[in-house]
Amino acid sequence: MEKQNSSLEAVAQKSVNNLSAILTIGVVIIADVLLGYFAFKLFSLGYIPLTIIFLIIILIISASFLIPKLYHFRWMSVGLSAWLLFSIFPILFTIYNGFTNYGDGHLITKAQAIEQIQKQTFLPETGKAYEWIAYRSPENDYLLWLKDDQGETKIARIVESDAEDKIFNVTPGENGIGELDEQGAPETIEGYTRLNRITASTDPNLTNIKFGDPENTIQVRSPSEAAELLPRFEFNEETDVFTDLQTGKEYFDREGTWTARDGEALIPGYSAVIGFDNFVEFATSPGLRGPLVTIVIWNFLFATFSLLLTFAVGLLISVIYGDPNFKGKKILRSLLLIPYTIPSLITILIWRGMLNPDLGIVNRILESTLGLSPEWTTVPSLARIAILIVNTWLGYPYWMLVTSGALQSIPTDIYEAAEVDGATGWQRFWRITLPLLLVSVGPLMIASFIFNFNNFNLIYVFINGGPPIPTATTTAGYTDIIISYVYNLAFASGRGVQYGYASAISVVLFMLIAVMSLIQFRFTNMWEEVGENV
Amino acid sequence: MFNKNKKMTISQKRRLGLILRWLLAIVLVVFSIFPVLWIVSASLDPVNNLATQKLIPDNASFENFRELVDNPIFPFFTWLWNSIKISVITTVLTLSLTTMAAFAFSRFRFAGRQGLLKAILLIQSFPNLLAIVALFSISKQIGDVFAALGLNTHAGLILVYLGGAMGMNIWLMKGYMDTIPRDIDESAKVDGASDWQIFTRLILPLLRPILTVIGILSFIGTYGEFIIARTLLTKRELQTVIVGLQIYTAGQYTQNWGSFAAGALIAALPIMIIYLVLQDLIVGGLTQGAVKG
Numbered sequence: 001m002e003k004q005n006s007s008l009e010a011v012a013q014k015s016v017n018n019l020s021a022i023l024t025i026g027v028v029i030i031a032d033v034l035l036g037y038f039a040f041k042l043f044s045l046g047y048i049p050l051t052i053i054f055l056i057i058i059l060i061i062s063a064s065f066l067i068p069k070l071y072h073f074r075w076m077s078v079g080l081s082a083w084l085l086f087s088i089f090p091i092l093f094t095i096y097n098g099f100t101n102y103g104d105g106h107l108i109t110k111a112q113a114i115e116q117i118q119k120q121t122f123l124p125e126t127g128k129a130y131e132w133i134a135y136r137s138p139e140n141d142y143l144l145w146l147k148d149d150q151g152e153t154k155i156a157r158i159v160e161s162d163a164e165d166k167i168f169n170v171t172p173g174e175n176g177i178g179e180l181d182e183q184g185a186p187e188t189i190e191g192y193t194r195l196n197r198i199t200a201s202t203d204p205n206l207t208n209i210k211f212g213d214p215e216n217t218i219q220v221r222s223p224s225e226a227a228e229l230l231p232r233f234e235f236n237e238e239t240d241v242f243t244d245l246q247t248g249k250e251y252f253d254r255e256g257t258w259t260a261r262d263g264e265a266l267i268p269g270y271s272a273v274i275g276f277d278n279f280v281e282f283a284t285s286p287g288l289r290g291p292l293v294t295i296v297i298w299n300f301l302f303a304t305f306s307l308l309l310t311f312a313v314g315l316l317i318s319v320i321y322g323d324p325n326f327k328g329k330k331i332l333r334s335l336l337l338i339p340y341t342i343p344s345l346i347t348i349l350i351w352r353g354m355l356n357p358d359l360g361i362v363n364r365i366l367e368s369t370l371g372l373s374p375e376w377t378t379v380p381s382l383a384r385i386a387i388l389i390v391n392t393w394l395g396y397p398y399w400m401l402v403t404s405g406a407l408q409s410i411p412t413d414i415y416e417a418a419e420v421d422g423a424t425g426w427q428r429f430w431r432i433t434l435p436l437l438l439v440s441v442g443p444l445m446i447a448s449f450i451f452n453f454n455n456f457n458l459i460y461v462f463i464n465g466g467p468p469i470p471t472a473t474t475t476a477g478y479t480d481i482i483i484s485y486v487y488n489l490a491f492a493s494g495r496g497v498q499y500g501y502a503s504a505i506s507v508v509l510f511m512l513i514a515v516m517s518l519i520q521f522r523f524t525n526m527w528e529e530v531g532e533n534v
Numbered sequence: 535m536f537n538k539n540k541k542m543t544i545s546q547k548r549r550l551g552l553i554l555r556w557l558l559a560i561v562l563v564v565f566s567i568f569p570v571l572w573i574v575s576a577s578l579d580p581v582n583n584l585a586t587q588k589l590i591p592d593n594a595s596f597e598n599f600r601e602l603v604d605n606p607i608f609p610f611f612t613w614l615w616n617s618i619k620i621s622v623i624t625t626v627l628t629l630s631l632t633t634m635a636a637f638a639f640s641r642f643r644f645a646g647r648q649g650l651l652k653a654i655l656l657i658q659s660f661p662n663l664l665a666i667v668a669l670f671s672i673s674k675q676i677g678d679v680f681a682a683l684g685l686n687t688h689a690g691l692i693l694v695y696l697g698g699a700m701g702m703n704i705w706l707m708k709g710y711m712d713t714i715p716r717d718i719d720e721s722a723k724v725d726g727a728s729d730w731q732i733f734t735r736l737i738l739p740l741l742r743p744i745l746t747v748i749g750i751l752s753f754i755g756t757y758g759e760f761i762i763a764r765t766l767l768t769k770r771e772l773q774t775v776i777v778g779l780q781i782y783t784a785g786q787y788t789q790n791w792g793s794f795a796a797g798a799l800i801a802a803l804p805i806m807i808i809y810l811v812l813q814d815l816i817v818g819g820l821t822q823g824a825v826k827g
Contacts, residue, residue: 017728041679050675072644076635079700086697087657090665090672097667317562320555328559334810335563338570341809342802343758345776349783350569350798353576353791359584361572393565401817454661457760461780483663487761490667499667506664517659521652 028065032058046109053089057081091510097503098278101256102271104497110256113270114235117258121229122246123219130218132226133185134200135192143192144211145170145185146218146226153184156211156218166213197223233266242266278504287473291485292505294469299481302387303453307445309392314399315437319429322407333400340397348461351390378467380478387479391458398448406440407433446520450513459484474498482509576795584791598796608790610797612771613778616688617801620763620774621756624692628699628752629745635700636707637733641719651705658701663761669694670765691766695756703748710744711737747815754805775801 039054060080064073073080100106108116130146141161147153153170155177157163168175176190188194200206201223210217210229221227233242233251242251242258251258251265256272259265282288317336321329339347354360355376366372376386410433418428438445459465465477465484475488482505490502572589577598579591602610638644639651662669670685673694677684684690719732727735757776764777773781779801783794809816 038679042675045675045678047675047678050672072638072642072647075638076631076700079631079635079696082631082693082696083654083657083700085672086669086694087662087700090662090668091657091660093668093671094665313562320558326555332559332563334813336566337809337813338806339566341806342570343754343776343805345758345760346779346798346802347569349779349794350573352783353584353794354569354572356584361589393569397566405817450659454663456661456663461760483661486664487666502667509664510660513659513661514656517656521655 024065028062032062035061049089049093053085057084060084094503094506095510097499098507099273099275099504100271100500101269101274101277102499102503103501105267106256106269106271106500108268108270110270110272113268116268117233117242117266118231118235120232121217122232123221123227124230124246125221129221129225129227131183131224132220134195134203134206134220135186135189136195136203137192140205141192142206142209142211143189144218144220144226147184151184155186155189159210159212159214159217166211274500278500279508282501282504285473287471288501291469291472291474291476291480294478295476295480295482295485298384298479299453302384302391302455302479302481303449305388306391306395306452306455307449309388310395310448311399311403311445313392313396314401315403317396317400318404318407319433322404333404336400337397339393340401344394345457345461347394348390348458351393352462355386355390377463380467383463383467383479387458387462390462391452391455394458395448395452402441402444403437406437409440410436443520443523446516446523450516450520453481453516454483454513455481456483456487460487573795573798576791577799579792579795581792583789598792599800601793602796602800605793608778608782608793608797609771610775610778610800613773613775614801616772617757617774617776618804620688620692620695621753624695624756625749625752627692627696628703629749631696631699632703632707632748633738633741633745634733636704636711637737639704639708640711641716641729651708654700654704655702658698662698666761666765669762673766685766686769686772688767688772691763694762694766695759703752706748707741707744710741714740743815746812750808750812750816754808757805 035054035058039051039058042054043051060073061077064070064077128148130148132147133145135143135145142158144156145153146156154167155170155175156167157165159166170177170180170184170186172178172180172186176192177186178188178190179186181187186194195203207220210219211226212218217229218226219229230245232244232246234245235242240253243249244251249260249264251260255274255277257265257269282292321332323329354362357363357373357375357377360376363373363376366374374382376382414432414436415428418432423431459479459481463477463479465475465480465488467478469476469478476485480488486502486505486509489498489505491497575589575591576584578594578596579588580593580595580597581591602608639647673685673690676693677687677690681687682689683693714737718736719727722732722736757774759774760776760780763774764780767773767777770778775797779794779797782790782797
């Protein structure tokens, strides 16, 4: 009886399994179709790298669900996809950018750049010409009546006009056109005043205005003539050379910029791979290297002092108040934890107000008690001290928590033995407590060092890297760390956005961080832990 | 040193030590809570100006808090709601992604397992700020195809946050799962349970402590995240409270000090409460390697 039951159950189980397998395949197919459509749309917009990433994601999802051997990846296929899209791909993209001139003047693809340059026009000195008469509205909108050498007439609006018909026929009664004169030009157009030769020649705007279709614009050349503009540059696809039809000058493609022999460059250029140029320029250009050296040195000092100060204060608190007999320990700990409980960005903003040199409470107190008023934001060394004070405030509770935990795990019999040997409290701290503590919290110290090494929020929000370094050619300040400097290069540089440069420094920073992280992992024995079978 | 102290009796020494400790404690407490007191006072000071603010304000009132309601240039409660919404959704999704992935890492042995775990850890140590230009353009390109997931959408921001879900969290979660004896699932397997059943019925209920820790840390991290939210969300009414407060104070902050203070206080409150109530739980997670964002 029991046996029958269980075999029935097995059959039922099997059909459930089959059903769920079919359902799974169905869901995977739907997901693939949706993602595939998405990838196709990306491809048709020309976003090739992102298309490839989406194809890989489709592959990951299909393979992990449809190939039994890859069953284990099912559990993480969505996470892996998100990881690939927003963690791995951005890093690869950044590394690639580091080897390109991507930035202001080089933001677009080659095809787009060629198209834009080909749109540029010039006003030829000879060639097809029109007689013209201009009409002006009170709002300084213009219309231009034109008559070509065949006697054909038309009226053109300005290129920027919102109207559908940029050029229309001269038909009395339409578009507000009144009676025509003997040349065929309207005597009046509703809303506009006809300009006579003298008023037209004194109008300062008229010769700068482009009329007609954007593709085929017409401009006033002289009091008697208007002419069609001609494309200025001719592109030779085989030689990759632009020729200026006005001057005959040739522009050659040099790493994404069409440059003439005399060094003149066409705008825009395109985003091109330029090899190690960004790295070389950083190493050799004094205006770039100078601030970078200052910034790197300060970056290390900042991370080191931040770690030492927060660790020292945190440890001091847990050593002094760790004594179980100390009354009020609990309430003290809660009070001292408060800086840690507020989102750091909010407290950085508060400190910014408190350390405002003219209005902040800190200077108001210092002024009235000691007669001092330190310029926290304009003097480099004071700005650095201010940042360290704020960071100590932000970071010591973490070390208070961590060290108080770690201290409790040091066996007490070691201390008893030391006491028997006559060691003083001071000796016990330096010879026993600290070394043992460093072993257990060492990895966290490295993690904290790395965290502070890249503590962008503090530097950027508190003082935005200021005060500025006067010799720098890019936006750089005395309190800038590498990561905030990179950010400013990418988004707020005085030389325009410089994604290429910014990415090149990012790549170097990547490597620095990777080395530090690997050291940390070695300390934690995390690498070994992976292999363990638990 | 030792000899000098000998002149005092033990109890005198102890008393002196206690007094010194309390003095130091007072200094530390003043250092740690002064900014908080200062911002509480600023929020109650109707003068609303950094320069004239006093520690104990004249005519203390809730004027600054009242101003936060229906303020078109400072849509504070919209920001707060945005932040809470984004953080909650990100946290829930992060938890589901990491728990499932950690289960596979903890319970199965497969080719590429070690390499993947190491890669996750190493990639996570790169600050995503460095790739912000890339994140921005990916988000833009996705938005060009499907606007609801692109720039200036909360869904798009959450998607970017999820890219960082595979990180330290997986290690914390996997470490915790490793401590759950495998005998439990072996015996369930003998009884015919599928992996999914083992995961949902057996393992998941045992994970409550670590789920809480990772959930809280993830919530706090997302809530306090600044630069990605600042880059991807440019419309004022879509911004998060942290970004909003920063932008608000970037301008004439000395003039609007009081309303900033009131906003800062309300924005900080949920996180402060979480921390103070769940101190011990969070400490456990911190000592295992999480660094506050």
